[in-house]
Amino acid sequence: xxxxxxxxxxxxxxxxxxxxxxxxxxxxxxxxxxxxxxxxxxxxxxxxxxxxxxxxxxxxxxxxxxxxxxxxxxxxxxxxxxxxxxxxxxxxxxxxxxxxxxxxxxxxxxxxxxxxxxxxxxxxxxxxxxxxxxxxxxxxxxxxxxxxxxxxxxxxxxxxxxxxxxxxxxxxxxxxxxxxxxxxxxxxxxxxxxxxxxxxxxxxxxxxxxxxxxxxxxxxxxxxxxxxxxxxxxxxxxxxxxxxxxxxxxxxxxxxxxxxxxxxxxxxxxxxxxxxxxxxxxxxxxxxxxxxxxxxxxxxxxxxxxxxxxxxxxxxxxxxxxxxxxxxxxxxxxxxxxxxxxxxxxxxxxxxxxxxxxxxxxxxxxxxxxxxxxxxxxxxxxxxxxxxxxxxxxxxxxxxxxxxxxxxxxxxxxxxxxxxxxxxxxxxxxxxxxxxxxxxxxxxxxxxxxxxxxxxxxxxxxxxxxxxxxxxxxxxxxxxxxxxxxxxxxxxxxxxxxxxxxxxxxxxxxxxxxxxxxxxxxxxxxxxxxxxxxxxxxxxxxxxxxxxxxxxxxxxxxxxxxxxxxxxxxxxxxxxxxxxxxxxxxxxxxxxxxxxxxxxxxxxxxxxxxxxxxxxxxxxxxxxxxxxxxxxxxxxxxxxxxxxxxxxxxxxxxxxxxxxxxxxxxxxxxxxxxxxxxxxxxxxxxxxxxxxxxxxxxxxxxxxxxxxxxxxxxxxxxxxxxxxxxxxxxx
Numbered sequence: 001x002x003x004x005x006x007x008x009x010x011x012x013x014x015x016x017x018x019x020x021x022x023x024x025x026x027x028x029x030x031x032x033x034x035x036x037x038x039x040x041x042x043x044x045x046x047x048x049x050x051x052x053x054x055x056x057x058x059x060x061x062x063x064x065x066x067x068x069x070x071x072x073x074x075x076x077x078x079x080x081x082x083x084x085x086x087x088x089x090x091x092x093x094x095x096x097x098x099x100x101x102x103x104x105x106x107x108x109x110x111x112x113x114x115x116x117x118x119x120x121x122x123x124x125x126x127x128x129x130x131x132x133x134x135x136x137x138x139x140x141x142x143x144x145x146x147x148x149x150x151x152x153x154x155x156x157x158x159x160x161x162x163x164x165x166x167x168x169x170x171x172x173x174x175x176x177x178x179x180x181x182x183x184x185x186x187x188x189x190x191x192x193x194x195x196x197x198x199x200x201x202x203x204x205x206x207x208x209x210x211x212x213x214x215x216x217x218x219x220x221x222x223x224x225x226x227x228x229x230x231x232x233x234x235x236x237x238x239x240x241x242x243x244x245x246x247x248x249x250x251x252x253x254x255x256x257x258x259x260x261x262x263x264x265x266x267x268x269x270x271x272x273x274x275x276x277x278x279x280x281x282x283x284x285x286x287x288x289x290x291x292x293x294x295x296x297x298x299x300x301x302x303x304x305x306x307x308x309x310x311x312x313x314x315x316x317x318x319x320x321x322x323x324x325x326x327x328x329x330x331x332x333x334x335x336x337x338x339x340x341x342x343x344x345x346x347x348x349x350x351x352x353x354x355x356x357x358x359x360x361x362x363x364x365x366x367x368x369x370x371x372x373x374x375x376x377x378x379x380x381x382x383x384x385x386x387x388x389x390x391x392x393x394x395x396x397x398x399x400x401x402x403x404x405x406x407x408x409x410x411x412x413x414x415x416x417x418x419x420x421x422x423x424x425x426x427x428x429x430x431x432x433x434x435x436x437x438x439x440x441x442x443x444x445x446x447x448x449x450x451x452x453x454x455x456x457x458x459x460x461x462x463x464x465x466x467x468x469x470x471x472x473x474x475x476x477x478x479x480x481x482x483x484x485x486x487x488x489x490x491x492x493x494x495x496x497x498x499x500x501x502x503x504x505x506x507x508x509x510x511x512x513x514x515x516x517x518x519x520x521x522x523x524x525x526x527x528x529x530x531x532x533x534x535x536x537x538x539x540x541x542x543x544x545x546x547x548x549x550x551x552x553x554x555x556x557x558x559x560x561x562x563x564x565x566x567x568x569x570x571x572x573x574x575x576x577x578x579x580x581x582x583x584x585x586x587x588x589x590x591x592x593x594x595x596x597x598x599x600x601x602x603x604x605x606x607x608x609x610x611x612x613x614x615x616x617x618x619x620x621x622x623x624x625x626x627x628x629x630x631x632x633x634x635x636x637x638x639x640x641x642x643x644x645x646x647x648x649x650x651x652x653x654x655x656x657x658x659x660x661x662x663x664x665x666x667x668x669x670x671x672x673x674x675x676x677x678x679x680x681x682x683x684x685x686x687x688x689x690x691x692x693x694x695x696x697x698x699x700x701x702x703x704x705x706x707x708x709x710x711x712x713x714x715x716x717x718x719x720x721x722x723x724x725x726x727x728x729x730x731x
Contacts, residue, residue, distance in 0.1 A: 021581075021582070021612060021636050021637050022731060023171070023173075023636050023637050023730060023731060024612075024614075024633055024636050026299065027169050027170070027171050027633075027636075028168065028169050028275060028633075029274075029275040029278065029370075030275065030277065030278030030292070030294070030298070030299070032275070032292060032370060032371075038289070038290055038291065038292045038370060038372075038373070038456070039290075039370070039371075039372040039373055039456070039460065039466060088568040088569065088570040088571075088572050088592070088620075088622040089568060089592065089606075089620065089622040089625060089627070090625075091107040091108075091109065091110065091604075091606060092107050092108055092109075093107070093557055093604040093605050093606070094106070094107055094589075094605050094606070094607065094608065095605075096557065096558055096584075096586040096587075096589075096605065096608070097586055097587045097589070097608035098585065098586060098587070099580075099581035099585055099586055099587050099611060100611060100725045101587060101608075101610070101611060101721065101725075102610045102611040102634075102635070102644070102645045102646060102647065102716060102720065102721050102724035102725070103610055103647075103716040103721065104607065104608070104609060104610060104631065104647065104648070104669060104712070104716075105587075105607060105608040106606070106607050106671050106713065107606060107607075109673055109674065110671050110672065110673055110674065110713075111671070111672060111674045111711040111712070111713045112607075112669050112670065112671045112672070112711070112712050112713060113210055113648075113669070113670060113711060113712045114648040114667040114668065114669050114670075114712070115163060115202065115210075115211050115212065115213055115628075115667075115668045115669070115670050116143050116163065116165075116198075116200055116213045116667065116668050117143065117648060117649075117665040117666070117667040117668075118142075118143055118144065118145050118146075118147075118194075118665040118666045118667065119131065119139075119142045119143060119665065120142060120143045120213065120215075121141065121142050121215055122141055122142060122143060122198065122200060122213075122215065122216075122217075122220045122221075122222060123141050123215070123216055123220060124215065124216035125141070126138070126141040126142055126215070127141070127142070128659070129142060129659070129661075131175070131176075131640075131661055131663060132177060134175070134176070134186075134190050135186070135190065136186070136189035136190050136192070136193045137193075139190050139193035139194050140193040140222055140224055140226070141222060142222075143165075143198050143200070144165075144167030144193070144194045144195065144196055144197075144198055144222070144224075145167050145169075145170045145171075145175065145191075145194035145195070145666055146167055146168045146169050146170065146171070146194075146632045146633055146666045147165040147166065147167060147168075147198075147616065147617070147630035147631075147632060147666050147667070147668055148165070148166040148167070148168040148258065148259050148260065148616045148617055148630055148632055149164075149165065149166040149258065149259065149260045149261035149269075149271060149272075149351060149616070149617045149630070150163070150164070150165050150166075150616065150617030150618075150619055150628060150629070150630045150668060151163070151164045151261075151263045151269065151617075151619060152202070152211070152619050152621070152628055153263065153267075153331060157207075158204075158206070158207035158624075159203065159204060159205070159206060159207070160201065160202065160203050160204075160214075161201070161202050161211075162199055162200065162201055162202065162217075162219050162331045162332070163198075163199075163200045163201075163202050163211075163213065163668060164197070164198070164199050164200075164263075164269045164329075164331050165197065165198050165200075165617070165630060165668060166196075166197050166258035166259065166260075166261060166271050166617075167194060167195050167196050167197065167198065167258065168195075168257055168258060168259055168274070168632065169195070169257060169275070170191040170194050170195065171633060171636060172187055172191060172300075173638075173639050173640065173730050174635065174636070174638060174639065174640055174643070174663065174664060175190070175191070175194070175640070176190075176640060177640050177641065178639070178640065178641060184301055184304060184305065185305055188300065188301065188302050188304075188305040189305065191300065191302075192224065192225045192226075192254075192302065192306075193222075193224050193225070193226075195224065195225055195254075195255075195256045195257070195258075196222065196223045196224040196225065196227065196254065196255055196256065196258065197222075197223040197255065197258060197271060197329065198221070198222055198223070199219060199220060199221040199223075199329070199331045199334065200213045200214070200217065200220055201213065201214040201217025201218070201219050201220055202214060207624060208624040208625065208626065208672070208673075209672070210670055210672050211670060218334075219331065219332060219333075219334055220334065221331075221334040223254075223255065223329065223338060224254060225253060225254030225255070225256055226253055226254060227253070227254055227255070227338065228251055228252075228253060228337060229251070229252045229253070229254070229255060229327060229337070229338045229339065229340050230250065230251060230337050230338070230339050230340070231249065231250045231251065231252060231322075231339070231340050231342060232339055232340070232341060232342065232343075232397045233341055233342035233343035233344075233396075233397050233398070233452065234342060234343065234398075234436070234439070234448045234449060234452060235342035235448075235449045235452040235453055236249065236250050236342060237249045237250050238449040238453065239318075239449075240318055240321050240449055240450070240453045241318055241321055241322055241453070242318060243308065243315060243316055243317075243318050243319050243322070244314075244315025244316060245308060245315075246322075249318075252322045252323075252340060253308075255271065255273055255323070255327050255338070255340075256273065256276055256279060256323060257273055257274045257275045257276045257278075257279070257323075258271045258272065258273055258274070258327075259271075259272050259273075259274040259275075259349070259350050259351060259369065260272055260350045260351025260471070260472050260564055260616075260617070261351045261352065262351055262352055262353035262354055264328075264354050264392075265354065265356055265384065265392075266384075266389050266392035266393065266395075267330070267331075267332065267389070268328050268329060268330050268331070268393065269328070269329050269330075269331055270326055270327070270328055270351065270352040270353075270354070270364070270396075271326070271327050271328075271329070271351070272326055272327075272349030272350055272351040272352055272366065273323050273324050273325055273326075273327065273348075273349055274348045274349060274350060274369055275348060275369075276320070276323035276324050276348075277291050277292040277293045277294075277320070277324075277348075278292075278298055278299075278300075279298055279300060279302055279309055279323075280293050280298065280303070280309050280310070280311055280319065280320045281294075281295070281296075281297055281298060281303045281309065281310045281311060281312060282294050282295045282311055282312075282320075283295070283311050283312045283317060287454050287457065288311070288320065290454070290456050290457055290460075291320070291324070291347075291348075291456065292370070293311070293320055321346070321453050322340075324346040324347055324348065324349065325340040325341060325342065325344070325346055325349070326340075326341050326344045326349055326351075326352040326364070326366065326396070327339065327340050327341070328341060328393075328396060341396045341397065342452045342453075343378060343396060343397060343398060343399055343401065343436075343452070344364060344366065344376075344378045344396065344401065345366075345376060345378075345401050345435070345451075345452055345455035345458075346452060346453050346454070346455050347366075347368040347373070347374075347376075347455050347456050348368050348369050348370055348373070349366050349367075349368070349369075350366065350367045350368075350369040350470070350471040350472055350473070351366065351367075351472060351473070352364045352365065352366045353365055353366075353472075353473060353474050353475060354475075355475035355477075355480060355524050356384045356524075357480075357523065357524035357525065359383065360383030360384040360385070361379060361380060361383060361384075361524050361525050362379075362380035362382075362383075362384050362395045362396070362399075362524075363377055363378065363379050363380070363475075363524040363525065364377065364378040364380075364396060365377050365378075365473040365474075365475060365482060366378075366473060367467075367469075367470030367471050367472065367473045367484065367485075368456070368470060369469055369470065369471050369487075370469060371468065371469050371489045371491055371492075372466040372467070372468075372489070372491075372492075372497075372498060373456065373466065373467065373469075373470065374403050374404065374456075374459050374464040374465070374466070374467060374470070375403070375404040375464075375465075375467060375470050375473065375484060376401065376402065376403050376404070376455075376459075377401075377402050377404070377432060378396070378399055378400070378401050378402075379399050379400045379402070379524070379525050380395045380396065380398070380399040381398040381399045381400070382394065382395055382398065382399075398439075400434065400436055400437045400438070401434075401435045401436040401451070401452070401455075402432035402433060402434055402435060402527070403432070403433050403435055403458075403459040403462055403464040404430055404431075404432060404433070404464060404465060404529075405430055405431045405432075405433050405462075405463060405464055405465050406428060406430045406465040406467075406501075406502075406503040406531060407428045407429050407430060407431075407502075408426070408427070408428040408501060408502020408503060409421070409423060409425075409427055409428045409429075409502065410422065410423055410502060411501060411502050414500050414501060414502050414505050415500070416492075416493050416499060416500040416505065416506060416507030417506075417507070417545065418505060418506045418536060418543075418544070418545020418546075418547075419545070420547070421502070425532055425533075426502050426503070426505050426532060426533040426536075427502070427530070427531060427532035427533070428502055428503065428530070428531060428532075429528065429529070429530050429531070430465075430517070430528065430529045430530070430531055431527060431528050431529075432526070432527045432528070432529070433459075433462040433463060433464060434462075434527075435451050435455065435458050435459065435462060436448055436451055436452065441458075442462075443458045443461050443462060444461070445461075446458055446461070465501075465503060466498055466504075467486060467489075467503070467504060468486040468487070468488060468489035468492060468504045468509050468512065468513070469486060469487040469488060469489055469512070470484055470485070470486055471485045471486070471487050471562075471563050471564070471578075472484075472485045472563060472564045472565045473485075473565075474565040474566070474567070476567060476571075477567065478571065479522075480518075480519060480522045480524065481516055481517065481518050482516070482517040482518070482519070482529075483514060483515070483516055483517075483534070483565050483573060484514065484515040484517065485512070485514055485562040485563055485564065485565050485575065486504070486509075486512050486513050486514070486515060486562070487512045487561050487562060487563055487578060487579065488509055488510055488511060488512040488561050488579060488583075489504065489509045490508050490509065490510055491508070492504060492506070492507055492508060492509050493507030493508060494507075494508065503515070503531065503533075505533075505536075506536065506545060510538075510560070510583050511536075511537040511538040511543060511546070511559075511560040511561060511583055511584070512537045512560065512561050512562050513533050513534075513535055513536045513537055513562070514533070514534045514535040514537070514562050514565075514573075514575065514593075515531055515532075515533055515534065516531065516532055516533070516534045517529050517530070517531045518530050518531070533547075534549050534573075534593075534595075534601070535547065535548055535549065535559070535562070535593065535601065535603070536548075537559050537560050537561065537562055538558070538559075538560060538583075538584070539558035539560070539584040540553035540554060540556065540558065541558070542558075542584065546558075548601035548602070548603055549600050549601030550600070550601055551594075551599075551600060551601030551602045551603075555602070556601070556602060556603040556604075557591060557603050557604055557605035558584055558586065559575065559577060559580075559589075559591050559603050559605075560577060560579065560580040560583040560584045560586075561577045561578050561579035561580055561583060561588075562575045562576075562577060563575075563576055563577055563578035563579075563614070563615070563616070564576040564578075564615075564616055564617060564618055565618075566618045566619060566620050567620070568592075568620040568622040569620075569622050569623055570622070571595055571596065572592050572593060572594055572595060573592075573593040573595055574590060574591065574592055574593070574606075574618050574620050575590070575591045575593060575603075576588070576589070576590050576591075576614075576615035576616060576617075576618045576629065577589055577590075577591070577614075577615055578614040578615070578616075579614075581611075581612070586608070587608040587609055587610065587611065587613070588608070588609050588613060588614050588615045589605050589606070589607055589608040589609065589615055590605070590606045590607045590615050590618050590627070590629055591603050591604060591605050591606065592604045592606055606627065606671075607627070607629070607671060609629070609631050609634070610631070610634045610635070610645050610647040610664075610716075610724075611634065611635060611644055611645050611724055611725075612633060612634060612635050612636040612637050612638075612644055612645060613631050613632060613633055613634040613635075613636070613645070613647070614631075614632045614633055615629050615630075615631070615632075616629065616630040616631070616632045617629065617630040625672065625673035626670060626671065626672050626673075627670070627671040628668065628669070628670050628671070629668075629669055629671075630666070630667075630668050630669075631647065631648070631666060631667050631668075631669055632666050633666065634647040634664040634665075634666065635647070635663075635664035635724065635727075637729040637730055637731070638664070638724075638727050638728075638729070638730060639730050640663060642727045642728055643662070643663050643664055643723075643724065643727060644664070644724050644727040644729070645664035645724050646662060646663070646664065646716070646720040646723070646724060647664050647665065647667070647716075648665060648667045648669065648712060648715075649661055649662070649665065650712075650715045650716045650717065650720050651720075652719060652720060652723065674711070
């Protein structure tokens with residue numbers, strides 16, 4: 001690597017103790033933790049330690065329709081408790097996997113395979129993937145890079161469906177040979193095309209069997225930075241959104257840095273635009289500083305290729321305002337126009353997840369994924385109508401916006417050590433502070449348009465509680481309780497930074513925690529709530545403050561940096577992690593957590609992703625004994641020439657061919673149960689049987705160069721594992 005290639009990763013070298021790789025930090029969020037704090041308001045904080053309060057309270061069960069991360073809430077507490085009696089997916093927890101292992105590790109009795117990989121062609125006329133000869137045109141018709149949010153939406157009968165995935169960011173050091181990285185125009189354009197979203201048809205031989213994606217499927221779609229998005233809500237057409245290219249302020253090209261998301265009860269997919277700030281050259285305004293937009297030239301240098309990424313140029317001052325929204329797409333209609341919803345506010349959305357109350361009120365919850373930022377909720381003005389899709393598509397266009405303030409029961413006892421207060425729990429009450437109500441601004445000195453475009457500033461003025469990086473926010477589809485993943489905050493309590501509070505009780509919170517919130521009266525539109533901390537993450541053998549709702553700490557799987565959340569059909573919470581390798585020296589993974597009875601707080605590890613990778617977008621179809629994850633940034637610290645991962649193809653350079661490549665490829669992986677001696681069938685990998693229904697004229701095959709293997713367990717060889725372990729880091 002040259003000094004020029006290394007330079008972008010230098011800001012966090014020596015700064016990432018207990019956190020993720022400095023390469024991931026630079027590429028995912030522009031090393032936000034190394035930069036100045038965006039939130040300089042004097043608001044209170046949220047804290048980070050363990051909870052016993054929940055074991056004191058009646059432990060309500062959780063349930064979910066197979067794998068969707070949103071749902072209609074209407075069950076009474078007693079019904080929900082009865083629903084949560086089963087244990088769900090049966091498996092023997094795996095042991096923690098050292099962070100030098102390049103393999104996808106699953107329990108005994110399970111196998112895995114990729115459904116789709118970076119570069120896989122989506123359309124009949126898509127070029128075959130060739131990492132040494134990439135073009136923007138090819139990438140725009142292939143599966144994008146660094147998949148994050150994921151859903152598997154089955155058609156009736158369970159043999160066909162669509163897979164929807166976000167593509168958060170790119171790592172050009174892994175995507176391109178060193179001798180090609182000087183071609184800025186080509187590299188930047190390919191990277192732009194690798195962002196966005198993918199919708200892909202999938203097929204299989206029957207329910208519970210592994211899927212293959214359908215090349216040329218009628219619903220296949222790539223959404224990139226060139227895709228037109230309509231803007232709706234009160235800020236649509238605002239002067240704050242108008243640019244030289246769009247004087248209407250109502251049509252935006254593209255979406256980027258999409259992180260988590262959710263699937264609505266009316267069948268659309270919501271996606272959160274997160275760390276968009278790092279792509280723009282800033283003009284130094286106070287509003288841009290609050291969003292982390294720097295006046296320094298962005299390391300990706302997109303502003304040199306497309307002027308809209310340079311907000312110092314006349315006519316492009318507002319372009320950054322056109323990102324940072326929740327977007328909604330229809331995965332069933334590739335001709336539909338995606339929408340950016342201004343009613344939900346603009347910030348670094350991790351995602352958005354919907355709860356529909358008994359009276360039809362729709363609530364969408366979002367976390368602002370930055371240290372010391374906030375938790376939000378949107379309450380629709382209209383009611384959900386079962387079966388009226390046209391009406392339901394308007395539900396996120398108009399409503400009230402709130403931000404959360406937390407108050408602890410025993411604030412005076414919080415010392416930052418993680419020691420439980422005298423009442424045995426980190427818990428308390430809270431209030432949803434209004435930002436926009438009944439179409440009017442509730443923030444003095446700010447118009448509705450200003451509140452929605454500069455939502456962080458509005459929340460500062462309202463007095464919201466600063467939190468430890470609120471990421472995924474998931475309402476239980478059966479109880480209505482809300483679960484919030486607070487990934488970490490190593491700066492809490494450090495010099496000049498806010499100290500611990502009962503909701504964020506741990507100083508230098510490296511491992512994160514999970515919060516449980518109950519709306520008063522279990523009403524989705526309530527303005528008050530009660531809360532407690534379910535899990536204070538960490539390795540109990542190394543961290544005395546780790547806590548698991550009273551479950552014996554010595555019996556749990558160690559867990560660090562909770563990121564994405566999901567539910568299974570019997571009410572268990574599933575947690576995927578992001579950042580564990582630097583914190584507890586294990587690969588990131590996926591964990592099941594019991595929420596009722598004697599299993600409450602029991603953390604059991606189901607899988608581990610390869611070296612340097614992050615576990616994203618878990619989908620749990622426990623009734624079919626299937627689990628899906630997006631494996632993001634495997635081998636992040638390596639280079640094209642010297643990879644630190646060979647996932648998922650696991651071939652060395654001399655064995656390349658048949659669509660398999662000797663480099664890491666972010667992929668969507670499926671894990672499925674297998675019987676003794678059973679060999680799973682893959683319709684796209686082992687035969688050319690025709691598709692069904694609308695795809696009956698197409699072959700269910702990934703192309704002539706599709707994967708050759710039926711199961712991938714054991715595909716990582718001693719040779720590939722050793723090569724990955726010995727590879728030098730890129731910095």
